[in-house]
Amino acid sequence: MNNTKRILLFGFALFAGFFGAGNLILPPLLGYNSGPDWWLVAIGFLITTTVIPFLSLFGHAKLQGTMLEFGNKVSPLFSLIYCIVMYLIIVALPAPRTAAVTHEMAIAPIFGTSAIWTSLVYFSLVFLFVINRSKALNILGKYLTPIIVIMVLLIIILGLVSPTTGMNPSIFETPLVNGLLEGYQTYDALAGMVMGGVIIISLNKNNSFSYSEKKRIIAKSGFIAMFGLFIIYAGLISIGAFYNGEFPSDITRTDLLLGLAVKTLGNIGATFVSVLVGLACFTTAVAITVSIADFFEALFNNNHKVYVITSVICCLTGIIVGSYEVGFIIDIALPALMLIYPISIVLIILNILPDKYASAIIFRLVVIITLIFSIPDFLQYLLPKDTLKPVTDNLPLAGLNLGWVLPAIIAFIIGNLITKIKPRLDS
The missing domain is CATH 1.20.1740.10 (Amino acid/polyamine transporter I)
Incomplete structure (x- = not known):
């Protein structure tokens, strides 16, 4: 063939x-x-x-x-x-x-x-x-x-x-x-x-x-x-x-x-x-x-x-x-989807990026942050309505079930800045 x-x-x-x-x-x-x-x-x-x-x-x-x-x-x-x-x-x-x-x-x-x-x-x-x-x-x-x-x-x-x-x-x-x-x-x-x-x-x-x-x-x-x-x-x-x-x-x-x-x-x-x-x-x-x-x-x-x-x-x-x-x-x-999907999206994006922007440290940092900020989206389907309203009202995009997006982006940017700056400071 x-x-x-x-x-x-x-x-x-x-x-x-x-x-x-x-x-x-x-x-x-x-x-x-x-x-x-x-x-x-x-x-x-x-x-x-x-x-x-x-x-x-x-x-x-x-x-x-x-x-x-x-x-x-x-x-x-x-x-x-x-x-x-x-x-x-x-x-x-x-x-x-x-x-x-x-x-x-x-x-x-x-x-x-x-x-x-x-x-x-x-x-x-x-x-x-x-x-x-x-x-x-x-x-x-x-x-x-x-x-x-x-x-x-x-x-x-x-x-x-x-x-x-x-x-x-x-x-x-x-x-x-x-x-x-x-x-x-x-x-x-x-x-x-x-x-x-x-x-x-x-x-x-x-x-x-x-x-x-x-x-x-x-x-x-x-x-x-x-x-x-x-x-x-x-x-x-x-x-x-x-x-x-x-x-x-x-x-x-x-x-x-x-x-x-x-x-x-x-x-x-x-x-x-x-x-x-x-x-x-x-x-x-x-x-x-x-x-x-x-x-x-x-x-x-x-x-x-x-x-x-x-x-x-x-x-x-x-x-x-x-x-x-x-x-x-x-x-x-x-x-289940509100918890597994954000982590999956992050893993997919990190894996297609050049390795210099997606080191093991960046993977760990971004995935952990994504998991933490996905928990409110997960819990709102299990807890009584408005239980998490104080969280969703104060977390950007949380009201749209996307509260993990900005924290994940910020974690990615800060993580890369630190990994690039730290070697220079050490030298």
């Missing part, structure tokens, strides 16, 4: 791994709620769903190891704990959510079966794909992803050219920030750190690639995946906004996507979207499970039994959590 073909294959496989349940159901409701401000929401959403994930793939291109490499400069122990916590979150929330969305949009409307049966069959099929790992990326890249792309683009194009009624005004006070934070729910930044590892492992199985070749393949395949996501996210947000006058104010995410499909494609639209949702969710569940099993297999000296055991645990967890409603899974994810 030549490198061009390999880049396209990995690019489509990455896209399929990223593009799952949240990527389909979140953008339309964002557009619906933002109305004329949809473009501001889109900018915020695209920062956390395409820009930062793309940077995470660049981090993998530079590090060319497992996800442990992202946090090793803080300390190996921190990196291990961080990776385990992240994988626990991914196993317990986004992977099962793919089954829940598939049930609500594709299975329940047609067959009326219970969610537990959908989840059981769904993750049994996921397991079959995962234990045939060598074939999984080929199937995702060659067959399923092109079908998904064609289906979504058809809905978007027909939605943009069809006449609509006037738009309702935005319900957001800070649409750009609302879009940025809603992007957390796609898990795309975390997926970038996870999926990049899958590509590295796949390339390492072929020992003929040099460091620079692997770097180029990862960067180019990452661009293909992120460009595809960019087009689809912007399209789904825009048609959600253009049609927001045609749906009730209390419409759910899944019902809105189904409604948009019916508006653009007619009665066949619901069936069309059901197939789309099932494919998109399934590819993501397979990619997530493969990446987690890869990580633990590498952690235990490439013991294949660990790969199989991890896959079983992931699928069993998916069966249980995936039987709950989509809204419930999204709601319980918020506290």
Whole structure:
């Protein structure tokens, strides 16, 4: 296989791994709620769903190891704990959510079966794909992803050219920030750190690639995946906004996507979207499970039994959590995302910077500060309302759930100034 073909294959496989349940159901409701401000929401959403994930793939291109490499400069122990916590979150929330969305949009409307049966069959099929790992990326890249792309683009194009009624005004006070934070729910930044590892492992199985070749393949395949996501996210947000006058104010995410499909494609639209949702969710569940099993297999000296055991645990967890409603899974994810996302963003950015600006001391300082100032965002979803109001009122951007941003930037600047000035003073 030549490198061009390999880049396209990995690019489509990455896209399929990223593009799952949240990527389909979140953008339309964002557009619906933002109305004329949809473009501001889109900018915020695209920062956390395409820009930062793309940077995470660049981090993998530079590090060319497992996800442990992202946090090793803080300390190996921190990196291990961080990776385990992240994988626990991914196993317990986004992977099962793919089954829940598939049930609500594709299975329940047609067959009326219970969610537990959908989840059981769904993750049994996921397991079959995962234990045939060598074939999984080929199937995702060659067959399923092109079908998904064609289906979504058809809905978007027909939605943009069809006449609509006037738009309702935005319900957001800070649409750009609302879009940025809603992007957390796609898990795309975390997926970038996870999926990049899958590509590295796949390339390492072929020992003929040099460091620079692997770097180029990862960067180019990452661009293909992120460009595809960019087009689809912007399209789904825009048609959600253009049609927001045609749906009730209390419409759910899944019902809105189904409604948009019916508006653009007619009665066949619901069936069309059901197939789309099932494919998109399934590819993501397979990619997530493969990446987690890869990580633990590498952690235990490439013991294949660990790969199989991890896959079983992931699928069993998916069966249980995936039987709950989509809204419930999204709601319980918020506290965890408010804590893990800021640390992940900081690790991604630090790892792509030149080493002279991101020494081990800088890593430790910025990550510790980010963790401390993320705690209020985490706790506000667990404590009674207004408990932390004195903190959020006095901490810049805390009211927007971004209280960690300025402290992290200040820590980075001061840390670099000290490390540059101290040697001169000592001399």
